Amino acid sequence: MTLYSGMSMELAYRFGWALLNSLWEGVAVAVVIGIVLAAVPRRAARARYIVLVVGMLALLVAFATTRIAGCEQLPGQSADFGKSAWVARGNEVIPSLDHFGDSHENRAPSDGAIGFNRQPPIDGVRSNNWIESLYPTVAVIWFCGIALLAVWRVAGWLAVQRMRVLRTESAPSPILLIAHRLAERLRLTHSFEVFISHFVETPMVIGLLRPVILIPASALSGLAPAQLEAILAHELAHIWRHDYVVNLLQILVETVMFYHPAVWWISSRIRLEREQACDDIAIELCADRRAYASALVAIEELRAIGSLALAARGTSGRQMLARIQRILGTTATTGQRERQWGLSGIVAAFIVASVCVALIHSQTTRADSGTAATGPFIIRNDAPKLSPFTAVRWNGEMPEVQFSGSWYRPVSINDMSADRIIAYLRGSNDFAPERHFAEDIVEVMRDMGNQPGNTVKLELEMLDNHQLVTIPDAPMTEENRRAAHKFDHPADARPALPGNGSSAQPFSLRNDALRLSPFTAVRWAGDASQVQVNGTWYDLISINDVPAEKILDYLKQSNDFAPQKHFAEDLVEVMRDMGLQPGQTVKLDLKTLDTAQVVTIPDAPMTEENRRSALRSADSAPTSQPAAADDIFRFDVPFQQGATKFLDGDQITVTSVKGTSPDMQGGIFCIKGRYKLTSQDKATLAACVCASDAKDGVGPWNDAQTMTVQKGTGTFTLLLPVSIKGWPHVSFYGETNDFGGSYIGTGDWVLRKWWGSKD
Amino acid sequence: MSKTAAPTTAELAILRVLWSRGPSTVRQIHNIMREERDIGYSTTLKMVQIMAEKGLLLKDGSVRPQVFTPAHAEARTQLQLIDELIQRAFGGSASKLVLRAAAAKRITPEELAEIKKLIEQENKR
Numbered sequence: 099m100t101l102y103s104g105m106s107m108e109l110a111y112r113f114g115w116a117l118l119n120s121l122w123e124g125v126a127v128a129v130v131i132g133i134v135l136a137a138v139p140r141r142a143a144r145a146r147y148i149v150l151v152v153g154m155l156a157l158l159v160a161f162a163t164t165r166i167a168g169c170e171q172l173p174g175q176s177a178d179f180g181k182s183a184w185v186a187r188g189n190e191v192i193p194s195l196d197h198f199g200d201s202h203e204n205r206a207p208s209d210g211a212i213g214f215n216r217q218p219p220i221d222g223v224r225s226n227n228w229i230e231s232l233y234p235t236v237a238v239i240w241f242c243g244i245a246l247l248a249v250w251r252v253a254g255w256l257a258v259q260r261m262r263v264l265r266t267e268s269a270p271s272p273i274l275l276i277a278h279r280l281a282e283r284l285r286l287t288h289s290f291e292v293f294i295s296h297f298v299e300t301p302m303v304i305g306l307l308r309p310v311i312l313i314p315a316s317a318l319s320g321l322a323p324a325q326l327e328a329i330l331a332h333e334l335a336h337i338w339r340h341d342y343v344v345n346l347l348q349i350l351v352e353t354v355m356f357y358h359p360a361v362w363w364i365s366s367r368i369r370l371e372r373e374q375a376c377d378d379i380a381i382e383l384c385a386d387r388r389a390y391a392s393a394l395v396a397i398e399e400l401r402a403i404g405s406l407a408l409a410a411r412g413t414s415g416r417q418m419l420a421r422i423q424r425i426l427g428t429t430a431t432t433g434q435r436e437r438q439w440g441l442s443g444i445v446a447a448f449i450v451a452s453v454c455v456a457l458i459h460s461q462t463t464r465a466d467s468g469t470a471a472t473g474p475f476i477i478r479n480d481a482p483k484l485s486p487f488t489a490v491r492w493n494g495e496m497p498e499v500q501f502s503g504s505w506y507r508p509v510s511i512n513d514m515s516a517d518r519i520i521a522y523l524r525g526s527n528d529f530a531p532e533r534h535f536a537e538d539i540v541e542v543m544r545d546m547g548n549q550p551g552n553t554v555k556l557e558l559e560m561l562d563n564h565q566l567v568t569i570p571d572a573p574m575t576e577e578n579r580r581a582a583h584k585f586d587h588p589a590d591a592r593p594a595l596p597g598n599g600s601s602a603q604p605f606s607l608r609n610d611a612l613r614l615s616p617f618t619a620v621r622w623a624g625d626a627s628q629v630q631v632n633g634t635w636y637d638l639i640s641i642n643d644v645p646a647e648k649i650l651d652y653l654k655q656s657n658d659f660a661p662q663k664h665f666a667e668d669l670v671e672v673m674r675d676m677g678l679q680p681g682q683t684v685k686l687d688l689k690t691l692d693t694a695q696v697v698t699i700p701d702a703p704m705t706e707e708n709r710r711s712a713l714r715s716a717d718s719a720p721t722s723q724p725a726a727a728d729d730i731f732r733f734d735v736p737f738q739q740g741a742t743k744f745l746d747g748d749q750i751t752v753t754s755v756k757g758t759s760p761d762m763q764g765g766i767f768c769i770k771g772r773y774k775l776t777s778q779d780k781a782t783l784a785a786c787v788c789a790s791d792a793k794d795g796v797g798p799w800n801d802a803q804t805m806t807v808q809k810g811t812g813t814f815t816l817l818l819p820v821s822i823k824g825w826p827h828v829s830f831y832g833e834t835n836d837f838g839g840s841y842i843g844t845g846d847w848v849l850r851k852w853w854g855s856k857d
Numbered sequence: 858m859s860k861t862a863a864p865t866t867a868e869l870a871i872l873r874v875l876w877s878r879g880p881s882t883v884r885q886i887h888n889i890m891r892e893e894r895d896i897g898y899s900t901t902l903k904m905v906q907i908m909a910e911k912g913l914l915l916k917d918g919s920v921r922p923q924v925f926t927p928a929h930a931e932a933r934t935q936l937q938l939i940d941e942l943i944q945r946a947f948g949g950s951a952s953k954l955v956l957r958a959a960a961a962k963r964i965t966p967e968e969l970a971e972i973k974k975l976i977e978q979e980n981k982r
Contacts, residue, residue, distance in 0.1 A: 253946070254947045255950075257943045258951045260943055261951065264941070264944065296862065297941075299959075300957045301958045302956060302957035304956075345953075345956060349953055372956075373958070388979065391979075394959065395969070397958065398959060398963070398969055401963055415969075418964055418972060419971060419975070422972050428979065
């Protein structure tokens, strides 16, 4: 982990992202080049060369822009960043645990409305974490690779510089004469020098500004004058074509994208086409294909004599053969062989590309899920909790911020105006725009499509003299954000609770305990909790011998705004505040749903995974009641059970009724209960009012009044608007008619006897 | 700069003798060489003659027996050795920085033969 500490985590993520993306980008470019090259004839070396150079530039641009796009589009990638396996914290990197940092639920009871629109947290798409966790490693390896290669290249450059002088002498005047005559014919304006070298084995051009042609001494004696002229023409063609510039660019790309097979391939093709283009110029100038071909061969022969070192069988022999064939205009078997090679290369490239695309695609969809740039703001607590400010206060509608101990009016953050950020929050009907501006600026700006990094550019206005101050790199830190939180919530600074039961005080969520749960899901039938353990649902009796009702009662007595949610998701904190902190395992007493058998698990593990899963299921469960329900349905209705009638085995039990008024004679009511359906495969469960006065007809009917249920048991939550006089009931309906129901109500609105029955 | 090849290890031993002693005859060189290793006089003589041919040594034929002096100063030869070392070590990297007519790597004799055959066929046509 210390390996990463020197490098900005975020930078590492950006580069990792770009590097992994460059894999498929490179393959795509190579495939396109392959297709285009197949259409360009071999003799058109210049055209092929241009295609390849453009392709290589495209690769570099794609790589660079992916990196830049990565910066702009941080939502995408930082959806990863915030939730991934690694999170930068100050200077060190620690495995991310959801439980550090205080967070969202820490709000006033009136904030309950948040529950309504809560989107599934990014947790839901965790599947690709392993790729993200590779980002920093990939980036570090890449940096090391570039550093090593850079040293290697600089050494090579030094070696080339020495090559100018190492055992060289100026060329004899006849050679210079030939060279300058050729240069004239080429209309070469660039000055150049020709040296005879006793060191190099092949003719070459070195140097960018002062190009030097080195002719091996052996060539001087071993080549016929016509051959020597052709070789000189080839080297001059390099200078004339400015090949040295392109070659440097090529080396840059090779260094930056050293890991990429597509780059290797394109680069070697560029070298070949470059030589062939120079071959063409040399032949044009010297007008003798055979002499030129024999010159190339003669050089190879001289080389073989000159040294005892063994030649490696590589591409060079094949390439030379191809070149000679091209010069002589014979398209023999090797051409086909090359084409076959190209074909299988393209096929292999496609396979690699599709794998890469599949990998990256899942990345991109992730990225999209995090990019809510246009949507309204909904706090999800899935971004790093950082702030550049140590406090935020409000002067009417306008914020004032504390930076380095002084107060300012914020003008912009990363060039996004503060007004715009606040307008965005208010325009989203955010329940606490001031708070989110102060404490969740990273998430807010990310959702606006402009996620700040570890530093931001701040423009601040002094309060007294309205002078503008610009801070180019204000650090975004957790400490600042905590200070801002404390500034806004001084009450939270209370001391930690002692761990004994007697001192239990009203519960108020502080998110300062471990986030563990023994359950993978929790659901409610009224106040009765059902929990999922090892994939099976049970009625919960007790945790560590504390009755489940006692825990819920404690939360309710504390006027907690979301007792059921905190029961399900913050059990450790709740029980700790009750003075009953659980450890890594708890004893669970459970009751099976069907046989009502009591099951005791002496050491159920408390894990983060369970707790996350409980959070997920709460967010996705269609029957889960929005937390705000408690606010709207303020009254617990003391309903009475009226007449019931069911087919054999069917049952509807209403366990709680809450409503906008204390009696069920006008208002909206939230009816919860349990059902058991055995007589039919499925049915519609509906809450309605049977009108007692015929002129009222049937009561109003809407979707929230009904739900479709399948054979089996389950819980229901139905909304019942009561606007006509009559008898409320919850009933099963089949295709045509009802086949059982339960009447409930208050006062004389309860149907006591079933229709037509005597008792 | 010198166009002569860098000396081999054995040649370097002889050069070192001459750099420290100054101009010497073959016999004088041999006597010092013999202190370090078992070497025949004829071997030393042969090596000195080859070195003179390569231009590593200059001989003064005006006196008998002939006196040999190093063609280049010690510092210069060392520089050349370092250069060749650089070339050998970083030639791989350097080869990408030069533009050359021939392939960067030497081709095998078989490949060369194949290419030559091709040219001969073409010439016969």
